[in-house]
Amino acid sequence: MSAPHPEPRWRLLPRSLLGRMLLLTLLVVVLAQGLSSLIWVSQLRASQLQGLQASAASLAHSMSASVSYFRSLPVAYRPMVLDQLRSMGGTRFVVSLNDKPLDMPVLPVTPRKRAVIEVFEQVLHERLGQHMNVSVAFVSPKELRIFNSGLRLDELPRSWAHYSLTLEPLDPPVLVTQIRLGEGEWLYIASLMPEPYTSLEPERLPRQQLGFVVLTSAFLLLFIGLLVHWQSRPLKRLARAARELSLGADVAPASEGGGSEVADVARAFNSMRERISRYLTERSQLFSAISHDLRTPITRLRLRVELLEDEPLQARFGRDLDELELLVKGALQCVKDTDIHENIEPVDLNQALEMLAEPYLGCGSLTLEGRALAPYPGKPLALRRCIGNLIDNAIKYGERAHLRILDSASGFVLQVDDQGPGVPEQRLEEVFEPHVRLAGHQQGYGLGLGIARNIAHSHGGEVSLLNLRQGGLRVTLSLPRTPD
Template sequence: MSVRSAEPRWRLLPRSLLGRMLLLTLLVVLLAQGLSSLIWVAQLRASQIQGLQASAGSLAHSMSASVSYFRSLPVAYRPMVLDQLRSMGGTRFFVSLNDKPLDMPSLPLTARKKAVIEVFDEVLHERLGKQMDISVAFVSPQELRLFNSGLKLDELPRSWAHYSLTLEPLNPPVLVTQIRLGEHEWLYIASLMPEPYTSLEAERLPRQQVGFIALTTALLLLFIGLLVHWQTRPLKRLAHAARDLSLGADVAPLAGGGGSEVVEVSRAFNSMRERISRYLTERSQLFSAISHDLRTPITRLRLRVELLEDEQAQRTFNRDLDELELLVKGALQCVKDTDIHENIEPIDLNQVLEMLAEPYLRDGRITLEGRALTPYLGKSLALRRCIGNLIDNAIKYGERAHLRILDSASGFVLQVDDQGPGVPQQQLEHVFEPHFRLAGQQQGYGLGLGIARNIAHSHGGEVSLLNLRQGGLRVTLSLPRGQP
């Protein structure tokens, strides 16, 4: 049960060695590049924070010098100096004198904004005095107010403030500093942060870095894919040769290729192929010799039995000889039916089933459901004998049969349901043994199911039995589809 529940989790993973190697390589590369990029970005942002603090300190010193200059002027001259500066095109800062601090919503503090404000507070209080009433905040350009009347930035002449407080098409935050000079006199100074810290936003991973990661990942996957493909080609040839050998085809020796381990496997397969071929040849010769050697004494014994005068003894001897000849024929037929030497070719299983079921379709003893989607690669005569044995058994012992085809890309499945008495549960495997018959069955040699299973095994498949709840027996032939 645990195995079944675990199958869907792995269904999305690639099944080929090439796919799994590429996936593993991709994960490793992404992990390594991700970690290195995080470290690099952390170091970059730390250096940027240091640069931002240095730039903010320089700007704060410049602003404190301007404040000191205005504080040194007589009170009556301060508005005149501001008017002259505006008429001349302004300065680096926008400066105004107000009778109260302007109330504006400040932007949420980020790490960078907080670092700038801390530097400004420290420098201004150090240069202007600890007792000075100083307010520093970042304000959005849309919420920025410049005078006591609450004028917005867009309502002023462009020469007054736009050159120092705007950076089209961007809308960076404005640093607003308000310093109390007297009881009803507040010096208002607004400015942008200098480049490259105008936006005060943490920089993302640069496009060049992302492009470098993508390029190196693509090149690594390409080279890994070519390497794995080169190494797995001999394994694919080995798999095809092993499947052809299991079907009894004449397989040529595999040429060595790939890594040393693959070459060693190919040599072991060639050695196994030679031993199997020699074994099959010797087995065929052995059974031919047995057939010849047994038929001769059996015939000689029949001739001698005919010379006996006792009819009862003749009948007894003839019965024993008939049983002996039946066993010899059954054994030879089993060897002949499961050792079929023919080429592997695409087989139209629909045509095979229709041909085998045709004699029973007219009287309704067989019904056929489903169709094979694609031709099956195997031995035509052997599969015809295998399916024929299953149909004959169903008709012989169940009178009627229902054939159901379940075909997919992974394999071909044929279910043969009959209406017979079924098979006792404890004897489901015994019926595949040669010459095994259930009680009351005397027809045939008892080899049909065994031959069918042997042929299925030679194709990498299986024949299984199942007693149906409503009565009858279901015989299932499963044949996997190999890679073409």
């Protein structure tokens, strides 16, 4: 018997059709909505960049008009005009005249800040002349300086600059432009970018868009789940009917509902059910006839053998008849034990194991470990015969047996360990064949393991063999618990 295969890495994926459909739908929805959102955001940012450049150009034109106005004033009038503007509450710009450019820490240049600075420099040079010394930068309000003395923004009267350069509770960067008007005369202009480009940062995916993605995904998963659940109900009924059919129960025809493909499967199953039922009936009648027809000539031959006067010949005929009768009984027992017509009902496996193990517990040749968590739906006599054969084989060929129960919601597992010589690796599957016995001196037909495996197969389970490293053989009976 080969070593068990390792579980696949995708064992955490849902196994049901509904779970896989919902997972696939969720992945498709997230991928589609993610791609559409990325395209939408990229288009939005491109349009915002165009709007930002247009607003920057408009602001630069207004600023160049103010610079031209100040250049037209006599030098002595310029400070007086600035004082009048401050006393009136200022304008959209904060303007001052300094004898040198103010040195302030500037903010790191981002693509949007660079686009605004390039537009400003281009417009100002076009309107004021290429020879003009122009400096444009973005400064944090906390690092902003206004006059030669290096006053901060929060040190000035609110009527002078706060109206133009603050936007509570936000803290947007301030665009500072310094232009050289003459020797020792620099015009200082500070302003905020107009709405909605005050912060200059690219827009993230809006909450409304995220809510729309979540809402559409939830509705789509809900309707897909209802659809798959509705379409999978006929498949569940068909699986239940197939399991009951494998146990030999009298199964009613499966309903041909659901989609066309499911209906085709149901029709094919019903046709198969009729053929199997007819075959089982004919097989039962055939073996009943064989049993009746063979017993009569065997009995008649025994009577005739007893009339023979040659004792050696009589003994040889007797041995041949004993062998023939043994083969007939073995074949009939095989059919009888594997073709059991019982109703499916909950079987208390704990009680069945205790009854089967009771004759061996007293003498210490058998130990039992673990308990079944719940009754198992199956054929009571067949399951007891299956487990009984495994226990008898372990005691007969291994002298001592240890039974270990491993039960869970997915299936019932019974491990039967003995202390015998084990089975050669090349013959692990051969011992399940009828009339194959490794210990020739032991009595029996060589049918126990084959009958046990057939009964396990009829319940959707399996019987497997494994040689233990410390010696002995482990026989494992696995019975799945199929949910309703």
